[in-house]
Amino acid sequence: NAGVTQTPKFRILKIGQSMTLQCTQDMNHNYMYWYRQDPGMGLKLIYYSVGAGITDKGEVPNGYNVSRSTTEDFPLRLELAAPSQTSVYFCASRSSTDTQYFGPGTRLTVL
């Protein structure tokens, strides 16, 4: 199993540009999550999904959108990028024992 994979690993965006962060898991987990982590800070939940077609907001959803058309994929869309969205983004999926498995992260810089 590859686990949770994320692409790209790094990205630099200009203010106002848009992009999609990709996340795929091959563990057949229903629950998936997107977090952001600013330097020296903890994890903040952006959005989560409890299954295909079902998504909900976390604590910091503004400026982001998600979709969940399949169990495997949970992309995160950034519209009109702002410098405040400079962060490291982690995708995670959760097993039936509540364990969360994290992807390697995407380091995003908005200039």
Next chain:
Amino acid sequence: QKEVEQNSGPLSVPEGAIASLNCTYSDRVSQSFFWYRQYSGKSPELIMSIYSNGDKEDGRFTAQLNKASQYVSLLIRDSQPSDSATYLCAVPSQSDYKLSFGAGTTVTVRA
């Protein structure tokens, strides 16, 4: 009150010593508890889970749980420089599908 609180760091210990990390949680009905380790620039990885009161040992790591006191701790025995990382305490929410993370405690093991 935050859902999950960890003792503030950073924590610096000499090589070979015991590092003690503490975590308290607010939801009295929580049933499972996790410790994640995050190396600088990397994603969190699960190192311990504990579900019952008492101690659980895994190699040099021991997790201790006291549900009456709503307290979970992690001991790292014979600390090694490779243990230098940020340790995150995590507790699943009983009301939704989220995992609440503490802010983390950064441990530095001095050679």
